[in-house]
Amino acid sequence: MKNLNFSIDKNKCISCNACVKDCPRDIIKNPDGKIPGIPPELAADCLECQHCLAVCPTAAISILGVSPDDCLPLTIGSLPTLAQETRLLRGRRSIRQFRQQNVNPGQIQELLATVANSPTGCNDRALRFTVIDDLAVMRRLLVRLVNLLEFEINQGRLDAESFLAEAVTAYRKDGTDNFFRGAPHALIVSAGPAATCPVEDANIALSYFELLAQSAGLGTLWCGMLKFALDAAPELKKVLKLDGEQYFYTVLFGIPAVHYARTVQRDNAAEVRRIAIDEL
Numbered sequence: 242m243k244n245l246n247f248s249i250d251k252n253k254c255i256s257c258n259a260c261v262k263d264c265p266r267d268i269i270k271n272p273d274g275k276i277p278g279i280p281p282e283l284a285a286d287c288l289e290c291q292h293c294l295a296v297c298p299t300a301a302i303s304i305l306g307v308s309p310d311d312c313l314p315l316t317i318g319s320l321p322t323l324a325q326e327t328r329l330l331r332g333r334r335s336i337r338q339f340r341q342q343n344v345n346p347g348q349i350q351e352l353l354a355t356v357a358n359s360p361t362g363c364n365d366r367a368l369r370f371t372v373i374d375d376l377a378v379m380r381r382l383l384v385r386l387v388n389l390l391e392f393e394i395n396q397g398r399l400d401a402e403s404f405l406a407e408a409v410t411a412y413r414k415d416g417t418d419n420f421f422r423g424a425p426h427a428l429i430v431s432a433g434p435a436a437t438c439p440v441e442d443a444n445i446a447l448s449y450f451e452l453l454a455q456s457a458g459l460g461t462l463w464c465g466m467l468k469f470a471l472d473a474a475p476e477l478k479k480v481l482k483l484d485g486e487q488y489f490y491t492v493l494f495g496i497p498a499v500h501y502a503r504t505v506q507r508d509n510a511a512e513v514r515r516i517a518i519d520e521l
């Protein structure tokens with residue numbers, strides 16, 4: 242029997258049934274209209290989403306070892322405004338100039354703890370966060386990557402005309418880093434075998450990370466190059482423990498060495514299609 246540690250403080254519960262109504266699995270019951278509860282035989286169906294804890298207006302519910310005191314209150318006006326969010330989203334840019342210094346590991350941990358709350362399909366949270374939080378490790382990874390790609394080219398397994406091969410050539414010529422763009426850190430989010438929505442889950446988490454990082458004064462860069470490079474050099478995938486994962490993607494990050502004075506304006510890039518009622 243699954244133990245959810247679901248408890249309701251009877252002195253706080255006002256029997257409003259907000260938890261009953263909001264439970265996505267409909268496992269919270271209140272047949273006599275007094276104090277809601279989860280029948281033991283339904284516990285296994287719990288999605289572990291914590292909606293009951295979050296929706297309770299009187300902070301009466303604890304579940305899975307989490308109590309209302311562990312949560313941030315969501316009072317009116319406590320969230321960023323639409324104008325602030327708009328500026329954040331439009332102000333986010335790909336950073337390709339970074340300070341060559343480490344970000345405080347405690348700050349990275351704090352950001353990742355928040356990102357771990359991003360939504361996942363079926364709430365199965367089968368994501369792994371692999372972080373390179375040391376500039377020296379990042380530099381070693383770059384050297385390793387270039388060596389391995391070169392090996393693949395020499396073996397004839399990687400096209401010498403490919404963009405990866407071009408990046409290797411540029412690096413060998415004068416140290417130009419078209420792989421990591423000098424970023425001191427990388428976050429690789431991978432979805433393990435249990436993930437129902439591996440691609441969506443990993444990319445949502447990375448998107449949350451990138452926006453949060455920006456608010457923490459950090460710059461980010463999605464890194465398709467690492468994805469392609471690891472696919473071309475599977476040995477390194479093993480070293481990074483990504484070989485058994487269903488999917489992974491990477492966002493590089495660090496303290497930016499560039500400041501953008503204004504937002505991006507490419508609104509016309511979105512072709513918005515409306516479905517009219519007579520089309521259905």
Ligand SMILES: Cc1cc2nc3c(=O)[nH]c(=O)nc-3n(C[C@H](O)[C@H](O)[C@H](O)COP(=O)(O)O)c2cc1C
Binds near residue numbers: 334
């Ligand atoms: C999935 C994805 C992969 C990307 N991979 C790289 C990359 O490997 N190297 C790079 O310099 N930029 C990469 N970018 C950044 C894009 O080039 C960039 O988002 C785009 O030019 C728009 O610029 P902006 O992000 O500053 O608004 C990637 C972006 C995305 C969304």
